[in-house]
Amino acid sequence: MLGIFSGAIVSLPEELVAAGSRTPSPKTTGSALVNKFVEKNPSAVSVQVGDYVQLAYTHHKESPLRPRSFGAKDEIFCLFQGSLDNLGSLKQQYGLAKNANEVLLVIEAYKTLRDRAPYPANHVVSHLSGDFAFVVFDKSTSTLFVASDQVGKVPLYWGITADGYVAFADDLELLKGACGKSLASFPQGCFYSTALGGLRSFENPKNKITAIPAKEEEIWGATFKVEGATVLAD
Numbered sequence: 001m002l003g004i005f006s007g008a009i010v011s012l013p014e015e016l017v018a019a020g021s022r023t024p025s026p027k028t029t030g031s032a033l034v035n036k037f038v039e040k041n042p043s044a045v046s047v048q049v050g051d052y053v054q055l056a057y058t059h060h061k062e063s064p065l066r067p068r069s070f071g072a073k074d075e076i077f078c079l080f081q082g083s084l085d086n087l088g089s090l091k092q093q094y095g096l097a098k099n100a101n102e103v104l105l106v107i108e109a110y111k112t113l114r115d116r117a118p119y120p121a122n123h124v125v126s127h128l129s130g131d132f133a134f135v136v137f138d139k140s141t142s143t144l145f146v147a148s149d150q151v152g153k154v155p156l157y158w159g160i161t162a163d164g165y166v167a168f169a170d171d172l173e174l175l176k177g178a179c180g181k182s183l184a185s186f187p188q189g190c191f192y193s194t195a196l197g198g199l200r201s202f203e204n205p206k207n208k209i210t211a212i213p214a215k216e217e218e219i220w221g222a223t224f225k226v227e228g229a230t231v232l233a234d
Contacts, residue, residue, distance in 0.1 A: 019221025020182030082132030152188030
């Protein structure tokens with residue numbers, strides 16, 4: 001899966017900008033990245049959402065245990081990969097039909113977060129049990145919400161393209177060519193919300209998350225650590 005967002009939607013992570021400047025390496029534009037994704041995956045579908053967002057997904061070579069899915073409802077768009085162990089109970093909690101899948105559940109959970117303020121965002125993601133990573137974009141509010149499960153069973157990476165777009169993908173090799181050193185693993189057990197102003201931890205939402213610059217010979221721009229937590233988010 002792939003989501004690309006312009007600076008009008010997402011503030012560029014300073015640590016990844018610095019990493020790209022410290023050790024310059026080849027990059028490509030966001031549109032070229034989408035084209036490469038589509039060319040690499042024969043069954044790929046890409047969606048342009050407004051002027052600043054592109055989403056793409058494919059079932060090509062997906063794991064049967066962690067399938068990819070895409071859904072849209074009420075101008076909320078969601079890319080989801082993985083599976084939820086407690087999907088049945090969550091469907092009851094959110095009043096969804098029995099045939100609702102994970103992507104529809106995440107959209108409904110996001111709507112609850114958006115419409116029932118001050119509903120804590122960490123409650124939404126901490127109640128999800130399973131292996132997952134997802135990207136949600138709310139066109140009506142130009143809000144981005146991204147999360148990765150507690151142990152990072154579903155890989156998720158983010159980086160900055162040559163034209164300053166922030167890209168999220170589950171394919172590391174795809175982002176390497178587009179983002180150069182401005183690339184990092186999205187920290188496990190964390191979520192990113194433009195509405196809340198950046199990265200937060202599921203379990204320690206008030207704890208600061210700091211970035212540790214990577215050595216120049218490493219592919220990463222930085223790793224992210226939740227202060228006060230015992231787990232390194234890498």
